[in-house]
Amino acid sequence: MSIQPKDATILVVEDNFQNFVLITRLLAYLGVSKCEWKASGWQVLEFAESLPHIDLILMDIFLPEEDGYQVLEKLRTHPRFQDALIVAVTADVSVDNMERARSAGFNGFIGKPLDPDRFPNQIRRVLRGEEIWDLG
């Protein structure tokens, strides 16, 4: 499956608003116009019904209340997100963490800090259906 950036709807789960803005700006640079933002896992589930169809979720691991893994587990049981691409975006960069994310069921891994030079291209490839596992 391949999704054109201009058609894609991307949900960013990120507790830092400025980070979200940065991501949105980079995604906009890529051509993505529909971006949703939730600051925590429970917010995603709470407002799942109000969300449009989501093609890709970029999820921070270091979240308040629940960490990314717990949120992932819940999302995977939710009918709306069962098939969604979920990519971990985290500053906790290590091979172990990447392996953990892979076995937990993430569809990709992008290390922080985001490299503005590479990030748009990574998202483009993800939307094209490639798997990205990058420690940054």
Add this chain to the structure above:
Amino acid sequence: MGSRVIRAQEQMDGMLSSASTERPQIPTTGMRGGLGRTLLTSFLILAIVPLIAVTWYATLRERQDIQREVITKLSSVATMMEIQVNQWVEHRIASLQFLAALPATRENMSILVTNTGDTSTARADQVRHTLRLQLQTTLAQDPAFRRLAVLDGEGNVLVSTDPQTEGKPTEQTLTLEPEQNYAFQFITLDPTANVGPVVIVRLSASRLSVSTELDKVSTKSHDEAQHITGQDDETLGLLAGWLNPGNLSTDLQTVGELWETGEIYLVDANGMALPQGRAVSSMGIQAALAGEDREGLYENYAGVPVIGIYHWMPELGLALVAEQMQEEAFATTNNVTAAVVGATLAMALFTATIAAVVTRQITRPIVRLTESALSIAEGDLEQRVPVTSRDEIGILAYVFNHMATELKTLYDNLEKKVVQRTTLLQRANYQIQRRAIQMQASLEVGQVVTSILDPDRLLEQVVQVVRGRFAYSYAGVYTADEEGQYLLLRALAGEANPFHGQRVPTDLPGPIGQAFREGIAVVTSQLVPMTVGPPVSYTRSEAALPLRLGGRTLGVLDVQTADEEGFDEDDVSVLQNVANQIIITLENARAYAVEREAVERLQELDLSKRRFLMNMSHELRTPLTNIIGFSRLMLKGISGPLRGQQQNDLQIIYQNGQHLLGLINDLLDISQIEAGLMELELREMDLADLIGSVMATASALVRDRDIELHQEIAPDLPTVRADTARIRQVLLRLLANAAKFTVQGAIIVRAWHIDAEVMVSISDTGVGIPLGDRERIFERFEQGTLVNRRPDGAGLGLALSKEFVEMHGGRIWVESEMGKGSTFTFSLPVSQEAPSS
């Protein structure tokens, strides 16, 4: 060990039981025993053997005498018999001679002879008749004759008493030698035969010659015979007389006395015997017919053993045999033998009786001794033998009694000793069992104390074991508080104690207080009322053992029992041992609790440090990444076009942001290392790949500069076990360092391996490092003196690299020549595992 003892015991039991069930077979009667039999046999042999010898000798002698006597008698009888037979024959010869010498006979004879051709004449007949009458007269007179005849010179019968034979030759040749006047032919003794003993006499014309021998034999007819035979020598014929042997036998029977079984008989050359009248044969007869004159013992013709003599009479051609049956002859000897045998039997009986009496005399005391010995063997040590005689047996009995007494004394002593030993053994056994139980209990206590870490549960278990295993009525444990002011009854087993869980002051009287205060084991049987808690209702003695550790008493083990002397020294020592185990374990448990608390605290601290660092990293980096991110965003023109000066200013913001991020990252790494939280993610990795990817990144460092970037990697580089991210950091830092201090030239990355190490070096053609700085540059917050002019680094890079390499078990060092360049080299140990695909 135990099993072996038991087996030996069983064997002994087996032996004892077999000894008691199988009574030894000891003969108890003298006559049946060996000694009695031997004695009796000896007596009998002594009595009978000489008697038999004497009897045998006497009988032998007697038989010899009898034999001699019988033979003598037989000889005399035989001699008489011989004379008789001769006389009988001579008597007949004389009869015939007399007849021949009669003138009438001669006359008639000569008539017959001269008128031989004229035989049928009346004269001849008359003569013949006359002669016949003469012959018949003689026959009638002498019954010994069977038949008489007158023969001519050729042997023809002229006249006979049996007229039928006249004119015929005789059955047997009857001739006389010229010098003979008479002859006797004993052809056979067979009374039925026609031929038989024949007497022939010459009939002379002139006179008859008379032999001198005949004169001697027959004196009666001498005169007449001489008278008749003195005239003419011419032989007219022969006068023959056939004798009747039966006549002789009647004569024979009259000869001499020959006892009842005596027998005398004649045997002719054909074996025909008289008076038996038939042919007989025996050893004696054969010998006699062979011409022997002998005597001896043999079996006669009827097979009866006889004593006999035999004698050959050549003139008559007859054998004379005289025999007597041995049975009769030796009858007297048999009597003697019978008498002797009787005497022997009587002697034997007598001897046997004597022997029996003597044997009994000898053996009865021995048997009694034997019986007593048997009784003693069966355990009746009171047995004594009455001493009745003063002989050797009496002495033996006396000695035996002495021995029995000694035995009894010994046995009694032995029994006493056995009883003593048994008591000792039982006591020892009891002790051993008790020890075993105590050991077991100690062991169980040991197991309990090592398996349970919770002090209260542990104490509950321990008091249960102590009470149960040692069979005490009550067991309790007290522990003191920190100040030693109070004792707390922590656990108890047995009767309920109202003090359970309560504090009692340590200065209480009684064993518990004393044991605690003085730190010694206190045992008492006199129970002081109200020590610590009421002694349980049936308590008779109590032991209080201090729980001591390192010179301090920390509690008391209290044990009570219904036994008055419930605690001996060993019990106390074992209980003290248990008490020691308890306190050590309590201390262990306490120490463990303290330790665990400390560990938990440390872990908590660790966690909080980790959390702090993570938070710091997050909190510091998040705004920084935003600064970097947004400035980069602007620089890329995403937010709109920038003017010339804006572009430069933004570039400075961006670069400083990057620098700051690097510093923060380094600081965080250092902090992690310092806090011991840095953990390597060791993986099997290929350095060649890593170097390749790092070179691509590093190419940006030398972009637009006159520096060449090379790599020289040995083809057979083994894999290493390393944290890829950290080694990547090291490589990048060294490359960045090289790029920073190199204006022009080349940077070369080399990789090779020596033995168990892989070497990686980064060489540059930079300014080089002064000798004095070569060690210092690896220390934190230090930079080479030369680089002070370009302070773009906090000086953490090389220090971190050193840390990382050393955490991998490798080394890092620098070689440098001022103005020519430097070479940083680090090593990593080759992976011990086979490289995985």
